Amino acid sequence: DSGVTQTPKHLITATGQRVTLRCSPRSGDLSVYWYQQSLDQGLQFLIQYYNGEERAKGNILERFSAQQFPDLHSELNLSSLELGDSALYFCASSVARAVSTDTQYFGPGTRLTVL
Amino acid sequence: AQSVTQPDIHITVSEGASLELRCNYSYGATPYLFWYVQSPGQGLQLLLKYFSGDTLVQGIKGFEAEFKRSQSSFNLRKPSVHWSDAAEYFCAVGILQGAQKLVFGQGTRLTINP
Numbered sequence: 220d221s222g223v224t225q226t227p228k229h230l231i232t233a234t235g236q237r238v239t240l241r242c243s244p245r246s247g248d249l250s251v252y253w254y255q256q257s258l259d260q261g262l263q264f265l266i267q268y269y270n271g272e273e274r275a276k277g278n279i280l281e282r283f284s285a286q287q288f289p290d291l292h293s294e295l296n297l298s299s300l301e302l303g304d305s306a307l308y309f310c311a312s313s314v315a316r317a318v319s320t321d322t323q324y325f326g327p328g329t330r331l332t333v334l
Numbered sequence: 335a336q337s338v339t340q341p342d343i344h345i346t347v348s349e350g351a352s353l354e355l356r357c358n359y360s361y362g363a364t365p366y367l368f369w370y371v372q373s374p375g376q377g378l379q380l381l382l383k384y385f386s387g388d389t390l391v392q393g394i395k396g397f398e399a400e401f402k403r404s405q406s407s408f409n410l411r412k413p414s415v416h417w418s419d420a421a422e423y424f425c426a427v428g429i430l431q432g433a434q435k436l437v438f439g440q441g442t443r444l445t446i447n448p
């Protein structure tokens with residue numbers, strides 16, 4: 220158990236809908252990262268927040284957005300969903316703020332299925 | 335562009351046999367390299383990482399990896415695998431210049447034969 224929690228575990232929705240994925244980092248970690256894992260794209264870094272501020276941005280679509288709240292939990296919002304958005308979405312956390320060098324602790328993921 | 339290549343999509347080894355998983359990276363600067371493992375239904379867990387210094391890095395669960403700059407490689411090894419090592423293994427490189435991020439390879443799925 221990494222200490223990172225993600226809810227929900229599974230999510231099934233329809234095209235065009237909007238969903239919110241939630242992540243609680245390990246106690247004491249200030250950075251939260253979001254990743255998408257799909258069969259065709261592999262594991263891709265989406266975005267990082269550090270202590271409430273956006274820190275680094277990866278291959279995140281404009282239809283997707285994220286935020287980190289004062290209690291350090293984070294939410295990833297996916298809107299206008301398409302079939303291709305079906306994937307496993309991971310959250311990770313770390314103590315410091317360097318996405319490139321920090322040891323990241325991953326949650327169990329949220330599996331999103333868009334029908 | 336920065337990239338990580340794991341040439342083997344799937345590897346099968348017998349329990350007790352030695353293991354080597356290959357990883358090649360493409361990055362112009364000094365690389366920060368990682369190996370993560372993903373067990374079925376789980377998130378990723380860090381096995382080991384290399385930043386600088388000794389090019390042979392020891393990790394958890396008896397794994398080690400060797401950084402070879404001349405070959406742009408960071409191969410993962412274990413002298414004797416256990417059935418519990420069956421999982422997916424990901425190599426990653428940390429990008430520090432420009433848009434910082436962690437770039438993962440496509441992964442290698444390891445199956446252990448009893």
